[in-house]
Amino acid sequence: MSAPVTTVxxxxxxxxxxxxxLGKASGMIIVLLVVxxxxxxxxxxxxxxxxxxxxGRPCTPERLEAARGYMGLDLPSWKQxxxxxxxxFAGRTFGSGATxxxxxxxxxxxxFRLNESVTDLITSRLPVxxxxxxxxxxxxxxxxxxxxxxAAIKRGTVIDRAVMIGAIAGVSAPSYLVGLLxxxxxxxxxxxxxVSGYVAFTESPLDWAWHLVLPWTVxxxxxxxxxxxxxxxxxxxxxxxxxxxxxxxxGLTEQRVITRxxxxxxxxxxxTLFGLxxxxxxxxxxxxxxxxxxxxxxxxxLDAVGNFDLPVLVxxxxxxxxxxxxxxxxxxxxxxxxxxxxxx
Amino acid sequence: xxxxxxxxxxxxxxxxxxxxFEGQDRPAVDGVSWTLHRGQVLALVGESGxxxxxxxxxxxxLLPATAEVTGSVRLAxxxxxxxxxxxxxxxxxxxxxxxLPVRGGVVGLISQEPMNAWNPVLTIGxxxxxxxxxxxxxxxxxxxxxxxxxxxxxxxxDPERIARSYPxxxxxxxxxxxxxxxxxxxxPVALIADEPTTALDVTVQAGILGLLxxxxxxxxxxIVLITHDMGVVADLADDVVVMRAGRIVEQAPVARLFAAPExxxxxxxxxxxxxxxxxxxxxxxxxxxxATTTATSLVSAPTGRVEAVLPPPIDLVDLHVVYPGSRRxxxxxxxxxxxxxxxxxxxxxLVGESGxxxxxxGQVLAGLVPATSGTVRVCxxxxxxxxxxxxxxxxxxxxxxxxxxxxxxxxxxxxxxxIGEPLRLHTDLRxxxxxxxxxxxxxxVQLSPDLADRFSHELSGGQRQRVSIARAVxxxxxxLIADEPTxxxxxxxxxxxxxVFADLQQRLGFSCLFISHNLAxxxxxxxxxxxxxxGRIVEQGPTRDVLGSPQDPYTQRLLAAxxxxxxxxxxxxxxHWLSLTSG
Numbered sequence: 001m002s003a004p005v006t007t008v009x010x011x012x013x014x015x016x017x018x019x020x021x022l023g024k025a026s027g028m029i030i031v032l033l034v035v036x037x038x039x040x041x042x043x044x045x046x047x048x049x050x051x052x053x054x055x056g057r058p059c060t061p062e063r064l065e066a067a068r069g070y071m072g073l074d075l076p077s078w079k080q081x082x083x084x085x086x087x088x089f090a091g092r093t094f095g096s097g098a099t100x101x102x103x104x105x106x107x108x109x110x111x112f113r114l115n116e117s118v119t120d121l122i123t124s125r126l127p128v129x130x131x132x133x134x135x136x137x138x139x140x141x142x143x144x145x146x147x148x149x150x151a152a153i154k155r156g157t158v159i160d161r162a163v164m165i166g167a168i169a170g171v172s173a174p175s176y177l178v179g180l181l182x183x184x185x186x187x188x189x190x191x192x193x194x195v196s197g198y199v200a201f202t203e204s205p206l207d208w209a210w211h212l213v214l215p216w217t218v219x220x221x222x223x224x225x226x227x228x229x230x231x232x233x234x235x236x237x238x239x240x241x242x243x244x245x246x247x248x249x250x251g252l253t254e255q256r257v258i259t260r261x262x263x264x265x266x267x268x269x270x271x272t273l274f275g276l277x278x279x280x281x282x283x284x285x286x287x288x289x290x291x292x293x294x295x296x297x298x299x300x301x302l303d304a305v306g307n308f309d310l311p312v313l314v315x316x317x318x319x320x321x322x323x324x325x326x327x328x329x330x331x332x333x334x335x336x337x338x339x340x341x342x343x344x
Numbered sequence: 345x346x347x348x349x350x351x352x353x354x355x356x357x358x359x360x361x362x363x364x365f366e367g368q369d370r371p372a373v374d375g376v377s378w379t380l381h382r383g384q385v386l387a388l389v390g391e392s393g394x395x396x397x398x399x400x401x402x403x404x405x406l407l408p409a410t411a412e413v414t415g416s417v418r419l420a421x422x423x424x425x426x427x428x429x430x431x432x433x434x435x436x437x438x439x440x441x442x443x444l445p446v447r448g449g450v451v452g453l454i455s456q457e458p459m460n461a462w463n464p465v466l467t468i469g470x471x472x473x474x475x476x477x478x479x480x481x482x483x484x485x486x487x488x489x490x491x492x493x494x495x496x497x498x499x500x501x502d503p504e505r506i507a508r509s510y511p512x513x514x515x516x517x518x519x520x521x522x523x524x525x526x527x528x529x530x531x532p533v534a535l536i537a538d539e540p541t542t543a544l545d546v547t548v549q550a551g552i553l554g555l556l557x558x559x560x561x562x563x564x565x566x567i568v569l570i571t572h573d574m575g576v577v578a579d580l581a582d583d584v585v586v587m588r589a590g591r592i593v594e595q596a597p598v599a600r601l602f603a604a605p606e607x608x609x610x611x612x613x614x615x616x617x618x619x620x621x622x623x624x625x626x627x628x629x630x631x632x633x634x635a636t637t638t639a640t641s642l643v644s645a646p647t648g649r650v651e652a653v654l655p656p657p658i659d660l661v662d663l664h665v666v667y668p669g670s671r672r673x674x675x676x677x678x679x680x681x682x683x684x685x686x687x688x689x690x691x692x693x694l695v696g697e698s699g700x701x702x703x704x705x706g707q708v709l710a711g712l713v714p715a716t717s718g719t720v721r722v723c724x725x726x727x728x729x730x731x732x733x734x735x736x737x738x739x740x741x742x743x744x745x746x747x748x749x750x751x752x753x754x755x756x757x758x759x760x761x762x763i764g765e766p767l768r769l770h771t772d773l774r775x776x777x778x779x780x781x782x783x784x785x786x787x788x789v790q791l792s793p794d795l796a797d798r799f800s801h802e803l804s805g806g807q808r809q810r811v812s813i814a815r816a817v818x819x820x821x822x823x824l825i826a827d828e829p830t831x832x833x834x835x836x837x838x839x840x841x842x843x844v845f846a847d848l849q850q851r852l853g854f855s856c857l858f859i860s861h862n863l864a865x866x867x868x869x870x871x872x873x874x875x876x877x878x879g880r881i882v883e884q885g886p887t888r889d890v891l892g893s894p895q896d897p898y899t900q901r902l903l904a905a906x907x908x909x910x911x912x913x914x915x916x917x918x919x920h921w922l923s924l925t926s927g
Binding site: 241242243245246247248249250251252253254261264265268338339340341 | 440444445452457461462464465466474478479510512523526
């Protein structure tokens with residue numbers, strides 16, 4: 001049971017980790033394929049004809065036919081799907097000759113309405129959505145967890161009650177309402193922050209943050225409320241467990257008991273939820289972007305829905321799904337770091 | 345550390361300690377006084393709710409904020425604690441800052457469930473090093489050396505591996521040993537051991553009790569032993585404090601308490617302990633005392649009444665149960681070639697330690713776990729080949745009683761609804777007829793029919809378990825499976841439940857598989873016993889023969905490990921146990 005066993009153990013544990021990551025990654029690819037097939041099926045089954053929308057007026061049968069050929073809609077749907085998949089990896093070309101449009105890999109489709117490839121549309125809007133999502137996420141995680149922990153430690157006191165009432169208010173407040181009220185109060189009445197628009201981080205980090213303060217807060221209020229409640233419940237649960245008593249019986253200060261022993265256990269379910277929420281938000285915060293007139297993914301999606309811009313719809317949906325799946329994957333990895341039982 | 349003690353002065357002096365929890369009408373601890381000396385093992389004995397744990401935790405200042413503590417808990421002066429200069433320290437009303445050096449530094453804690461006592465996300469080594477470094481400012485490297493020394497001292501053979509392990513990777517016994525290592529890491533003068541072996545198997549328990557004894561002998565550590573197990577008391581304690589409803593009813597040296605208990609409650613408690621009587625006589629160790637206190641088997645051997653023509657209601661032939669492993673773990677063979685037969689009206693005890701597969705057998709018979717191979721015949725129906733409908737029909741002829749009565753009753757149902765459920769599912773009894781049947785069933789298990797409209801949380805643990813039994817026999821089953829039915833109960837309650845069992849069995853004549861890890865309980869209620877070890881039946885036969893003169897080495901070890909509630913006998917049994925394990 002000594003040295004040789006030890007070496008074997010470390011060896012297998014490294015191999016195990018590699019197998020764990022590989023297994024998760026291959027599962028991820030399968031899920032993405034299924035999602036892409038499903039979104040594409042919706043694209044094909046929808047009664048709207050992209051060619052019709054693109055063919056202009058007057059739309060003679062000849063022009064419509066030409067447009068269909070140009071967009072590849074005259075092919076059988078499975079072939080269209082394969083072309084779509086192929087475009088992601090190798091890029092594709094719509095039409096031919098002088099009017100040909102090149103869509104470089106990764107090509108998620110082409111919006112004939114906006115005359116831009118879906119990939120370009122997404123990448124141009126991504127910084128906006130990422131800025132909103134990451135900032136809000138940091139804010140709600142810090143505020144929510146801190147509030148939950150404090151409420152749990154001060155259980156039954158005025159502080160606890162205040163946090164919980166605040167959390168219920170936060171959960172019940174619709175973000176469009178909070179957003180508009182925020183614009184009214186801080187934007188117009190107090191004139192403290194800009195009410196709309198986006199400034200790139202690379203242009204001016206200060207302006208960037210300044211423009212995002214309100215959207216961050218609006219998004220974070222709702223989520224922080226959810227996280228405060230979850231954290232409080234988890235914290236109460238953990239603080240009542242035997243190992244906390246063991247830690248106290250060792251002579252640790254209450255502060256160390258909380259930070260070194262309780263928090264990590266509390267964070268296990270919190271991080272799981274956080275990964276999913278952040279992933280979902282990276283796919284576009286539709287309402288918030290609309291309220292603050294931010295040109296993000298959510299706004300792009302909303303616009304595409306309003307105009308039957310199917311290639312954009314499919315592309316953005318697939319991208320959002322990919323982000324959520326990747327977030328899930330990262331959660332699994334972090335979970336393994338936080339909780340040794342998940343590694344076993 | 346201990347040299348600083350003034351000779352003869354007690355380490356801990358508890359005087360008139362009263363603990364009142366917010367919102368409760370009577371104090372949890374009411375005017376308790378005792379002293380603890382160097383090298384002494386003081387057992388605090390009593391049933392759940394007697395206040396024994398609350399008393400002990402007050403020595404660590406570990407009571408919740410809702411507790412109002414009055415009286416006095418004084419700690420003899422030790423290095424680094426209190427005002428110094430030889431003054432003793434008062435723990436009642438001490439500030440958190442004053443208590444920190446006491447916790448772990450002067451008084452260590454060993455708690456009940458080793459599986460829950462460790463932080464699941466940190467390694468054993470990390471947690472012990474943390475404890476070391478809280479109380480002495482040593483380098484990380486020195487703390488690590490100390491860690492390995494400690495793990496070796498508590499008898500863990502591979503300290504490097506243990507230190508690297510996370511709690512879920514170790515067994516209950518290993519975790520409890522490591523927990524003891526952590527508790528002694530700062531050389532405390534006293535240990536609080538809160539039911540240190542209750543969650544462990546008897547053979548593991550014997551090792552832990554031996555370790556505590558060694559610590560007492562080599563380090564002079566005083567131990568406050570909280571337990572409900574009179575066998576453990578007999579094995580380890582020097583003095584005993586018997587508590588009931590927050591008060592001390594009797595306080596005596598262990599030998600005198602067992603030989604001549606003065607208080608009526610103490611006598612009641614001692615009488616309630618099931619003794620392994622026949623075992624002691626077979627081992628030829630001091631038979632007289634145990635023989636007199638032995639409760640003779642409540643159930644007579646069934647052979648007289650068995651109608652041999654009828655096939656047995658439970659017939660297992662070469663049963664194998666394999667739980668498939670996952671990618672990372674090998675399949676588990678929970679049963680490997682078990683052949684077992686229970687005759688009509690017979691009560692068979694199935695004993696073994698955790699993981700032996702005994703519960704799996706019960707679940708196979710109840711149709712809850714499929715057999716991998718072999719024959720499973722329950723009430724003449726083959727559970728592996730019979731049509732699904734016939735298999736489900738068997739379930740109404742099989743009653744099941746589980747270990748924890750609190751979690752097997754729906755908290756939102758009344759007792760009448762709980763007992764009435766099988767009647768609603770399988771009979772036409774409705775309305776008053778159903779109510780009458782429920783009342784009759786409650787009377788059968790010696791409960792008042794008035795309880796029918798109560799909810800399970802309004803009942804005591806023993807009452808709840810009797811409700812579970814009433815529910816299990818509601819349909820007058822041919823077969824009853826009882827999986828550790830008394831393990832979660834206090835010893836005096838356990839006795840009553842066993843009486844109810846024996847009485848019902850006599851009246852209703854069902855065949856019963858009685859699964860238990862407690863040999864004395866099995867001896868008390870069953871006529872025949874089978875011993876399970878690692879998925880196999882290693883020995884079976886009449887209870888008296890198997891427990892009296894065990895043939896299989898595993899059965900011998902199991903029997904020798906179980907402590908008996910008699911200090912003199914237990915001292916001899918301990919020697920016997922050591923000879924079995926060292927060989």
